[in-house]
Amino acid sequence: xxxxxxxxxxxxxxxxxxxxxxxxxVSLLTFVVLRVVPGDQITASYGIAAGELSPxxxxxxREYYGxxxxxxxxxxxxxxxxxxxxxxxxxxxxxxxxALTAQALPNTVELAVLAILVGLALGVPGGMLAASRPxxxxxxxxxxxxxxxxxxxxxxxxTAVATFLANQLGWYPNGEGYRTLAEDPWLNLQQMVLPxxxxxxxxxxxxxxxxxxxILGVRAEDFVRTxxxxxxxxxxxxxxxxxxxxxxxxxxxxxxxxxxxxxGALVAEQIFAIPGIGRQTLLGLQQKEYAVxxxxxxxxxxxxxxxxxxxxxxxxxxxxxVRLR
Amino acid sequence: MTALPPARPLLSVxxxxxxxxxxxxxxxxxxGADLEVSAGETVAVVGESGSGKSTLAACxxxxxxxxxxxxxxxxxxxxxxxxxxxxxxxxxVRGRRVxxxxxxxMTGLNPVMTVGAQIAEALEVHGRAQGRQARAQxxxxxxxxxxxxxxxxxxxxxxxxxxxxxxxxxxAMALACRPEVLVADEPTSALDVTVQRLVLDQxxxxxxxxxxxxxxxxxxxxxxxxxxxxxxxxxxxxVVETGPAEQVAERPxxxxxxxxxxxxxxIAERKVSVVEPVQGRAGASEGSGGSSGSGxxxxxxxxxxxxxxxxxxxxxxxxxxxxDDVDLAVPRGxTVAVVGESGSGKSTxxxxxxxxxxxxxxxxxxxGEDVTHRHGRAxxxxxxxxxxxxxxxxxxxxxxxxxxxxxxxxxxxxxxxxAGHRRRAVRDLLERVALPADLASRRPHELSGGQRQRVAIxxxxxxxxxxxxxxxxxxxxDVLVQEQILDLMxxxxxxxxxxxxxxxxxxxxxxxxxxxxxxxxxxRVVERGExxxxxxxxxxxxxxTLLAAIPGQSLVHH
Numbered sequence: 001x002x003x004x005x006x007x008x009x010x011x012x013x014x015x016x017x018x019x020x021x022x023x024x025x026v027s028l029l030t031f032v033v034l035r036v037v038p039g040d041q042i043t044a045s046y047g048i049a050a051g052e053l054s055p056x057x058x059x060x061x062r063e064y065y066g067x068x069x070x071x072x073x074x075x076x077x078x079x080x081x082x083x084x085x086x087x088x089x090x091x092x093x094x095x096x097x098x099a100l101t102a103q104a105l106p107n108t109v110e111l112a113v114l115a116i117l118v119g120l121a122l123g124v125p126g127g128m129l130a131a132s133r134p135x136x137x138x139x140x141x142x143x144x145x146x147x148x149x150x151x152x153x154x155x156x157x158x159t160a161v162a163t164f165l166a167n168q169l170g171w172y173p174n175g176e177g178y179r180t181l182a183e184d185p186w187l188n189l190q191q192m193v194l195p196x197x198x199x200x201x202x203x204x205x206x207x208x209x210x211x212x213x214x215i216l217g218v219r220a221e222d223f224v225r226t227x228x229x230x231x232x233x234x235x236x237x238x239x240x241x242x243x244x245x246x247x248x249x250x251x252x253x254x255x256x257x258x259x260x261x262x263x264g265a266l267v268a269e270q271i272f273a274i275p276g277i278g279r280q281t282l283l284g285l286q287q288k289e290y291a292v293x294x295x296x297x298x299x300x301x302x303x304x305x306x307x308x309x310x311x312x313x314x315x316x317x318x319x320x321x322v323r324l325r
Numbered sequence: 326m327t328a329l330p331p332a333r334p335l336l337s338v339x340x341x342x343x344x345x346x347x348x349x350x351x352x353x354x355x356x357g358a359d360l361e362v363s364a365g366e367t368v369a370v371v372g373e374s375g376s377g378k379s380t381l382a383a384c385x386x387x388x389x390x391x392x393x394x395x396x397x398x399x400x401x402x403x404x405x406x407x408x409x410x411x412x413x414x415x416x417x418v419r420g421r422r423v424x425x426x427x428x429x430x431m432t433g434l435n436p437v438m439t440v441g442a443q444i445a446e447a448l449e450v451h452g453r454a455q456g457r458q459a460r461a462q463x464x465x466x467x468x469x470x471x472x473x474x475x476x477x478x479x480x481x482x483x484x485x486x487x488x489x490x491x492x493x494x495x496x497a498m499a500l501a502c503r504p505e506v507l508v509a510d511e512p513t514s515a516l517d518v519t520v521q522r523l524v525l526d527q528x529x530x531x532x533x534x535x536x537x538x539x540x541x542x543x544x545x546x547x548x549x550x551x552x553x554x555x556x557x558x559x560x561x562x563x564v565v566e567t568g569p570a571e572q573v574a575e576r577p578x579x580x581x582x583x584x585x586x587x588x589x590x591x592i593a594e595r596k597v598s599v600v601e602p603v604q605g606r607a608g609a610s611e612g613s614g615g616s617s618g619s620g621x622x623x624x625x626x627x628x629x630x631x632x633x634x635x636x637x638x639x640x641x642x643x644x645x646x647x648x649d650d651v652d653l654a655v656p657r658g659x660t661v662a663v664v665g666e667s668g669s670g671k672s673t674x675x676x677x678x679x680x681x682x683x684x685x686x687x688x689x690x691x692x693g694e695d696v697t698h699r700h701g702r703a704x705x706x707x708x709x710x711x712x713x714x715x716x717x718x719x720x721x722x723x724x725x726x727x728x729x730x731x732x733x734x735x736x737x738x739x740x741x742x743x744a745g746h747r748r749r750a751v752r753d754l755l756e757r758v759a760l761p762a763d764l765a766s767r768r769p770h771e772l773s774g775g776q777r778q779r780v781a782i783x784x785x786x787x788x789x790x791x792x793x794x795x796x797x798x799x800x801x802x803d804v805l806v807q808e809q810i811l812d813l814m815x816x817x818x819x820x821x822x823x824x825x826x827x828x829x830x831x832x833x834x835x836x837x838x839x840x841x842x843x844x845x846x847x848x849r850v851v852e853r854g855e856x857x858x859x860x861x862x863x864x865x866x867x868x869x870t871l872l873a874a875i876p877g878q879s880l881v882h883h
Contacts, residue, residue: 227446229425230420230499231447232420232446240438241435245437320482320484
């Protein structure tokens with residue numbers, strides 16, 4: 001009993017348990033919502049013509065799509081498949097969801113990583129600049145810019161970028177189909193730059209605000225004065241004492257943003273025609289392909305959980321106070 | 326060889342005036358202050374908060390707050406005028422020629438750097454040592470500052486050190502480059518008395534070792550007189566008295582100095598008279614708690630008996646026994662003090678007595694009733710009758726509330742009276758704690774520390790409690806303010822028949838106000854008794870250590 005409690009008390013084991021509960025919860029919610037929403041794969045495939053189908057035809061279609069069974073049976077059947085590594089099959093494309101995901105996920109991950117890099121590259125120096133003299137013109141300027149980037153909806157920004165930069169200035173390899181990083185790295189990067197920038201700009205804003213607030217907070221700390229009192233020059237003070245501490249909340253913030261990006265930057269993927277996980281979900285929804293949506297959402301949730309775990313690990317690296325616990 | 330000119334003092338502050346820009350115009354925190362420190366000397370600057378002593382200290386490193394400026398005067402470090410020095414020169418002075426030890430060891434160290442790296446940094450930025458050599462020197466300094474096992478500890482982070490050890494790290498850091506002057510701004514006021522003594526001893530030793538003069542900033546005149554060669558007393562930005570430590574302590578020239586001295590808890594007169602131990606009272610308090618044979622008035626107001634509290638500690642098989650079979654009784658109308666260092670279990674014992682936590686064993690009786698297992702509604706009467714006052718008057722008042730709202734809140738929570746009744750009640754309560762009625766509309770940030778603590782006491786009194794628990798309630802206050810609050814406590818006790826449970830690490834304060842003292846160590850009560858007896862003839866070694874740590878013992882004449 002004591003042994004069991006000790007094992008359960010172990011952080012890693014508890015985390016894993018929490019992750020499992022989260023994933024089951026997400027999958028149940030997805031399952032129910034999909035079925036509560038009117039329409040199914042039959043109406044999606046046949047449209048109005050679905051009304052002209054005979055009951056026998058409907059019954060056989062329902063059997064074909066696997067939606068003739070009671071909900072619990074459907075759910076457990078799907079879950080059993082997932083546990084044994086079978087995510088289901090997309091009936092419209094004939095491909096397995098696993099194969100679809102294996103194609104889409106790397107694109108989404110790449111886009112998310114690039115967007116985060118853009119966000120950090122803009123947000124951290126921006127926050128440092130704003131915090132360097134609070135209340136001054138540079139502070140006001142960065143604040144306005146950051147507010148602007150936050151309040152412009154990403155679909156608008158993406159459309160504007162696509163229209164002006166891509167179409168009129170030709171900064172985007174139009175007319176080429178999407179190439180993955182493995183297929184054609186150079187072309188792929190050209191295709192990724194604009195969507196990554198669009199997403200990165202919207203991430204830069206919270207990163208900038210977090211950095212600015214954290215720096216101002218840290219600068220008022222006693223240990224900064226201690227460092228000054230031992231004669232540490234300004235550059236070193238800024239980097240080793242102020243920034244190093246201010247990055248702790250920025251890491252948390254970035255991890256969260258990364259998680260959201262992985263759930264598929266739907267708008268950017270759609271506008272820039274990147275076959276990512278967001279588009280896969282959307283297509284699945286349009287076709288009412290229950291298995292595709294359920295499995296894709298599950299994969300997204302798993303990625304989210306994974307990123308949170310990674311953030312925690314990274315957090316331990318940046319903040320020694322968390323390491324011991 | 327020509328004759329040497331008369332030795333110029335190491336540090337000399339002349340006619341220094343420092344002004345701070347505030348929303349109410351410029352305020353002069355230091356006015357025409359003089360200070361002189363010779364090589365190897367220890368000079369204490371004494372005063373209450375707001376006297377300008379810390380501002381004076383900040384001028385030596387030129388690390389004033391952004392809104393402060395030196396309006397007049399000079400600060401000479403040998404031949405260098407620090408008030409005119411540029412930032413580059415100042416950086417060379419800081420750490421290399423002037424070491425600085427800040428007040429609060431808990432916040433004074435960078436939490437994400439190892440202590441070794443932080444000490445080594447002082448050596449590195451002044452080109453004294455680099456890399457491994459700097460690290461080795463840091464370990465050596467740490468050992469000399471009194472940290473055991475310094476070779477391993479040097480690679481640990483600040484959070485792995487206790488407050489006293491962190492202060493030693495800060496001292497090692499300040500003295501790393503063998504500066505000529507060490508400025509220590511209230512270096513031990515955040516520490517337990519026993520630790521305080523040790524840290525001050527080690528600081529003095531290490532400073533003498535590297536040949537640094539010491540400027541010791543403190544609010545405690547007794548401590549200053551004991552530690553310094555010379556004492557400088559500051560009041561409202563001005564130096565009011567200066568002289569050799571002995572002279573200032575024994576023949577103070579100024580009225581203000583005399584008041585400071587009289588208020589020093591190690592020296593001051595007791596404020597309560599000795600209560601004759603009633604026969605059988607001890608029996609009732611130590612007994613099993615079931616002996617209800619003694620009448621209702623005989624039984625103490627609060628009785629904690631056989632209390633045990635264990636905490637599970639991660640990574641340890643055995644639970645930590647925070648409170649180990651403790652008996653404690655607070656008689657009606659008396660003050661019972663529980664004394665001990667951090668970790669002695671005194672706060673946990675108080676929390677058990679207050680039913681803020683459940684004991685693993687033992688009983689709590691209040692006003693003749695067993696309240697050990699009461700919860701929720703059944704505990705409400707108890708909650709009303711017992712009120713707390715906490716240590717930090719800056720954190721225990723909601724900054725968005727007016728003083729009136731703060732004081733009236735217990736009445737609102739317990740649904741006492743209507744708005745008009747509460748308004749009158751607040752006025753009476755403020756009068757009771759000697760605060761002007763017009764403070765009612767102010768907010769906490771406009772009040773001084775002492776005023777805030779009075780507000781906290783007024784709030785505690787709002788529900789007409791029988792027992793007030795003072796959890797280190799005067800520890801954060803200056804001696805003079807502390808004395809006023811202690812006087813108020815005693816007065817309220819006389820008028821209202823209040824009982825106090827007084828939790829503190831400061832044995833000196835206990836002597837002034839307590840009728841009975843419990844000394845705790847490692848979760849157990851090691852000694853208890855009437856303070857006069859306990860101070861005169863302590864039976865336990867631990868009590869003797871605590872007593873010896875009270876600053877100013879050597880100055881007590883009676």
